Every structure is written in structure tokens, then in C-alpha cells.
């Protein structure tokens with residue numbers, strides 16, 4: 001089975017996104033464990049699973065299982081699981097998931113970066129690359145992002161890329177042992193006829 005637009009490698013300067021590989025396991029485990037305090041306020045987990053420590057949830061064995069599962073989903077066209085590299089070093093992820101085709105043609109984006117590279121426009125650049133790919137070869141019409149109201153950094157990212165705020169999802173995701181509200185943002189293909197990356201870079205140079 002092949003999925004439109006997958007696999008893909010996309011790059012802009014020092015920022016690159018590409019499919020995660022088995023040999024990323026050590027780097028993924030190291031960066032995720034080191035960033036526990038930075039990432040844990042924003043990441044959900046299933047309340048049905050027994051609580052596990054952050055370290056246990058980020059072992060190389062967990063990475064291998066995640067990779068197996070997401071590769072299968074990617075081949076079926078339901079997810080685009082990109083690793084994010086800065087100067088060749090694994091520094092984050094951008095994942096478009098729950099892709100539904102037909103009359104909806106929509107996916108939901110999630111992302112994170114290593115705190116060491118934060119504040120340099122790495123994630124907006126990577127997300128702009130992925131969005132242009134979604135609206136181009138993948139053929140999506142709509143991409144949604146859901147963000148906790150207090151996550152100012154993530155809200156800035158979607159604002160910079162032109163997402164529209166659409167509403168509030170009450171008690172939407174189970175994060176840090178509570179169901180947390182999320183603000184819903186969306187971007188449509190026709191919102192960005194010139195391309196997301198092009199608009200972002202023009203804004204950066206202009207601003």
C-alpha cells in the first residue's frame with residue numbers, strides 16, 4: 001500500500017523533517033528524557049494505561065514499538081510521522097495524525113522541539129514545510145491544531161503561520177492527570193495560496 005506524499009524529506013536551511021528511523025532510537029530517548037520538564041505539561045497520555053514514569057515511557061524499546069505502529073499507519077495514509085532535525089541532530093517531531101480522507105481531507109498536527117533550540121523559529125519552519133506538503137502532494141484541505149490556552153509558545157506558532165482560531169474544546173485531552181481544555185485552530189488550503197513557508201519567511205524578513 002502507498003500513501004500520497006509519504007515518505008518525504010523536506011528541508012529549509014538547517015531545519016529538516018524526514019521519517020523517523022530505527023537508528024534514531026538512542027537520540028530520541030536522550031532528548032525526550034532530558035526535556036521532561038519542558039514537554040510534560042503539554043503531552044497527553046491514555047488514562048486507561050497504568051501510570052508509568054517519564055523515563056519508562058521514553059526507552060529505546062518504546063521508540064521501536066512506536067515506530068512499528070506509526071510506520072504501518074503511515075503506509076495506510078493515516079499519519080505523517082516526521083522526525084525534526086536541526087543541523088542533522090534529532091531535535092523534535094512534527095506528526096500529522098488522524099488523517100481522514102473523502103469529503104473531510106483533514107489531519108491534526110502535533111509537535112515539539114528540544115528546549116535547546118527553542119525560540120529560533122525552528123518549529124514554525126518545520127511546520128510550514130509539513131503544511132505545504134499536506135496541502136500539496138498529500139492533498140489535504142484542512143489541518144487542525146489544538147493547544148492548551150496557557151501554552152503561549154505554541155499559540156504563537158499557529159498565529160505566525162496564519163491558523164484561524166475556531167473555538168474551545170472543553171476537557172479535551174488527558175494531560176498531567178487531568179482533562180484539559182484546548183483552543184482549536186485550523187488552516188485551510190485556500191487560506192495559503194502562496195504557500196505557508198513562503199508567507200512565514202516573508203513575514204520574518206519584513207518584521
Ligand SMILES: CC(C)(COP(=O)(O)OP(=O)(O)OC[C@H]1O[C@@H](n2cnc3c(N)ncnc32)[C@H](O)[C@@H]1OP(=O)(O)O)[C@@H](O)C(=O)NCCC(=O)NCCS
Nearest residue numbers: 038042111112113118119120121122123124147153154156
Ligand atoms: C511550542 C514549541 C514547539 C515552539 O517551538 P519554537 O521552535 O521555539 O517556536 P518559535 O521559535 O516560533 O517560538 C515560539 C514562542 O516561544 C517563546 N520563546 C522564545 N524563546 C524561547 C525560549 N528560549 N524558551 C522558551 N520559549 C521561548 C516565544 O513566546 C516565541 O514567540 P515569539 O517568536 O513571538 O517571541 C516549543 O515551545 C515546544 O516544543 N514546547 C513544548 C512542547 C509543546 O508545547 N508542544 C505543542 C503542544 S500544542
